[in-house]
Amino acid sequence: QKEVEQNSGPLSVPEGAIASLNCTYSDRGSQSFFWYRQYSGKSPELIMFIYSNGDKEDGRFTAQLNKASQYVSLLIRDSQPSDSATYLCAVTKGWGKLQFGAGTQVVVTP
């Protein structure tokens, strides 16, 4: 079992719709959770982080955390073609380290 699991996709989303990405993790000691966006051939870019149970909204992005279920998700509202990328989930592991999932590819279709 991987420590951080994500569906690899591709997740095909019509333009203007909501994209829903899921991530589960195995370490109950993880305290911080991150979503990175990575365009093809580029480096990962931090788009959201969340520490507390519940929802956190930033523009068109909403991160949701449920520590009891060891589950974190990312919603992208009003999806645009520019949102087509791979989204990486990461969780803290010990002191100063992150454990990454393999990523979910999102394709927004016009």
Place this chain on the structure above:
Amino acid sequence: DAGITQSPRHKVTETGTPVTLRCHQTENHRYMYWYRQDPGHGLRLIHYSYGVKDTDKGEVSDGYSVSRSKTEDFLLTLESATSSQTSVYFCAIGLAGGPGIGEQFFGPGTRLTVL
């Protein structure tokens, strides 16, 4: 842009040769990391550093060594490159201040091909 540069950006080398990748940061961050990224595996931690001359192994450290003699530079060395080390290598800086924090910001990456 977190002021991170990596050099070289692309390198092709032959099996058995030594290779050194350089990561340079301009913002005096204490924590620095080297990852490799391969299809289907996501980002995997090779080595990390929590200060000058303070380094530790990550999950895929075999065949790699690191050095950090200055805050701004973190070097990754492949002592004798193998084809399995063909990958994209990312350096990152971290804002770690405790177990509950930990945003990391990535450099542009180095694409290494070992023939």
